[in-house]
Amino acid sequence: MKLVSFSSDHLTKIGLVTEYGILDLPAVYGLVYGDETVPSWLTSMRSLLSAGEDGMNFVAKLEKEARSFGLDKRLYRSLSATALKPPVPDARKILCVAANYVAHSEEMKMKVPEKPYFFTKFANTLVGHEGEIIIPKSSHQVDYEIELAVVIGKRGKYIDRRKAYDYVAGYTVFNDVSFRDKQFPPGWPQQLNPFGQNWVLGKGLDNAAPCGPYLVTKDEIGSPYPLQLILKVNGEVRQNGSTKDMYFKIDELVEYVSDGLTLEPGDIIATGTPPGVAAAGGGRFLNEGDVVEAEIEKIGLLRNTVVRDRY
Numbered sequence: 001m002k003l004v005s006f007s008s009d010h011l012t013k014i015g016l017v018t019e020y021g022i023l024d025l026p027a028v029y030g031l032v033y034g035d036e037t038v039p040s041w042l043t044s045m046r047s048l049l050s051a052g053e054d055g056m057n058f059v060a061k062l063e064k065e066a067r068s069f070g071l072d073k074r075l076y077r078s079l080s081a082t083a084l085k086p087p088v089p090d091a092r093k094i095l096c097v098a099a100n101y102v103a104h105s106e107e108m109k110m111k112v113p114e115k116p117y118f119f120t121k122f123a124n125t126l127v128g129h130e131g132e133i134i135i136p137k138s139s140h141q142v143d144y145e146i147e148l149a150v151v152i153g154k155r156g157k158y159i160d161r162r163k164a165y166d167y168v169a170g171y172t173v174f175n176d177v178s179f180r181d182k183q184f185p186p187g188w189p190q191q192l193n194p195f196g197q198n199w200v201l202g203k204g205l206d207n208a209a210p211c212g213p214y215l216v217t218k219d220e221i222g223s224p225y226p227l228q229l230i231l232k233v234n235g236e237v238r239q240n241g242s243t244k245d246m247y248f249k250i251d252e253l254v255e256y257v258s259d260g261l262t263l264e265p266g267d268i269i270a271t272g273t274p275p276g277v278a279a280a281g282g283g284r285f286l287n288e289g290d291v292v293e294a295e296i297e298k299i300g301l302l303r304n305t306v307v308r309d310r311y
Helices: 025-033 045-050 052-067 102-107 161-167 199-203 250-257
Strands: 002-008 011-018 021-024 094-098 117-121 132-135 146-152 168-175 209-217 228-233 236-242 268-270 291-296 300-308
Touching (some): 002 045, 161 250, 250 268
Parallel strands (some): 094 268
Antiparallel strands (some): 011 021, 146 268, 168 209
């Protein structure tokens, strides 16, 4: 399944991507059951994921019920004309892995860490397909990083890597937008800086985590290795890599980060980026008006436009 979160009449709804467009699941529910009180499974991706197999079976049932109405315009929405949110707009945890592709580590003159190195982003960073990447007033080095993101589907803690995929609901495209002049303190790393990089301001400013357009369930993807990742800026390829080049694979990441940290449905794990970022390629940072397209094989294309902060 390809699932989306979208806005309609100031409400968040869950939709199913079909060959006819986005199937409005709350609308189907209303027609089938004659009930205006829509269950949370159809208005919150976290709630739907928390329902596990029952939730996905309910979506499949609604899709089947929708067929009896034909191509009723009340049920289907144009993908291009729908305001998509991040697949999980209210994710409680956004966990990102640094330097997880050897070639990217080399271009940034870093070593791949002996164990996965995680940093976090916050809810303010999430923005959906066709949303805006913001150049803040305090940064002139806004960078991009295409990443495969894992969406957690089941609550767990101290997860054995052999069971890690049992906790994965699916995947989405993630762009780890970075503010390099904030991330790297003056003189780093040549001069001694006992606190290292500034991860909060270097990675966590507004709209710094474009995500989407879909949550593609793991059964539709199969093995996530290899999947091709391509990022373009104004049509020019800047990054072109494969998930097979991850140093720490998804099962290792899930095991490591759940060691004392409870993972919950809707949590996001961004798994690292291949080489080609602006910080390592002559300083070709993002500018106002740029269009960034991040595409991952079997998952979809995430498009965002760069704007200056209007706050």
